[in-house]
Amino acid sequence: MSGAETSSAAFCADLVRTHDFDRYASTLFVPSDKRRPLLALYAFNAEVSRVRDQVKQALPGEIRLQWWTDALAGNGHGDVEQNPVAAELLLAIRSFDLPVDRLSKLVDAHVFDLYNDPMPDLAVLESHFRDTSGTLFACAARILGDHSEAVDHVAEHAGLAQGVARITARLPYDAARRQLYLPHDMLRQNGGSEHEYYAGKLTPAIRATLDQLIKGAQEQLVVADGMLADVAEQARAAFLPMALVRHDLGQMAEASFDPFELYLRSRLRTLWTLWRAS
CATH class of the missing domain: 1.10.600.10 (Farnesyl Diphosphate Synthase)
Incomplete structure (x- = not known):
């Protein structure tokens, strides 16, 4: 170089x-x-x-x-x-x-971040995750040598799971700047509103909405795990972050988890989890 x-x-x-x-x-x-x-x-x-x-x-x-x-x-x-x-x-x-088209969609997806409009529903949230986390998984696997459709399928499911873990970890930060990534329709169906979310109050509605998202994300991880065998061996390392997502979602699913307390995983835990997964 x-x-x-x-x-x-x-x-x-x-x-x-x-x-x-x-x-x-x-x-x-x-x-x-x-x-x-x-x-x-x-x-x-x-x-x-x-x-x-x-x-x-x-x-x-x-x-x-x-x-x-x-x-x-x-x-x-x-x-x-x-x-x-x-x-x-x-x-x-x-x-x-x-x-390039997928990388451009990743950029476009982040226009949403610039405004304080709430995430309208689960379908839009999942599209956001496919265009961001899912794209990164797919491109990483391509760099590591697998261009197959199998990679795209695993990337989609892994991206959905990772997206949920990330918005949950960032929830107190996003709430403080009035950014709502929890699907607004799910929150309302559970009897809640964005106002209690912005106030940083862990209400039954917010807990129920998060529990639904986390459970769905854990199911996505199971699907992704089942598909990994179809990915070329040299490219499976692109999906190592799934181990971190699995760990985080497990912590976040605990009844004692307070989403309005900043979730931090130590760097040692990060390295240890990735090493074991590798």
């Missing part, structure tokens, strides 16, 4: 290690020559998913996301590859034939 390439790769690694340690740790258990493209993919996701945290209004956020959409389409303004994450991502796309 040239000096510039080394610098860009190191930038991506640092970004993922800082903002998405779970995925960073999972790259420690793949062949060394596949770590760089995986970290490029995950750094791209970290950049896109953090836009809401970096802007005060929606419009600047939409502009940032549009920059990524343009970069993926080859319509970027200026020298896109001066951006270290974009440079690494575009190299990974060229090297592993990653699906």
Whole structure:
């Protein structure tokens, strides 16, 4: 690698290690020559998913996301590859034939983050997870050598489960900024409202809604586990984060779990869980 390439790769690694340690740790258990493209993919996701945290209004956020959409389409303004994450991502796309349309959908899905509209229903939430977590699983498996339809099926189910675990872990943070990812229709059917959620009150309605989501996510993991045998052996490491999701959902399903207390898993636990799964 040239000096510039080394610098860009190191930038991506640092970004993922800082903002998405779970995925960073999972790259420690793949062949060394596949770590760089995986970290490029995950750094791209970290950049896109953090836009809401970096802007005060929606419009600047939409502009940032549009920059990524343009970069993926080859319509970027200026020298896109001066951006270290974009440079690494575009190299990974060229090297592993990653699906640009799916990566663009991932960017589009995060437009929802910029506004305070509640998640309307479970179908929209599941579509969001397919376009975000599901896309990352599928692209990671492609980098590791499997382009089959089996990968896409496992990625969809694993992505749905991971999505539920992530919004549950982030619930107190999202509630404080008035961001509702719990399906609004499910919350209302259980007798609740977004107002009690924003107030940080663990009501029976919020508990029931979370229990439904967590149970469904655990069922998705079982399906994904059953399909893993159809994935090429060298690509199964792309799904190592499923072990973390399984652990987290188990903790979150406990009656003593308070979703309004920030859920934190230690880095040691993360590494230990991934090592055992590997």
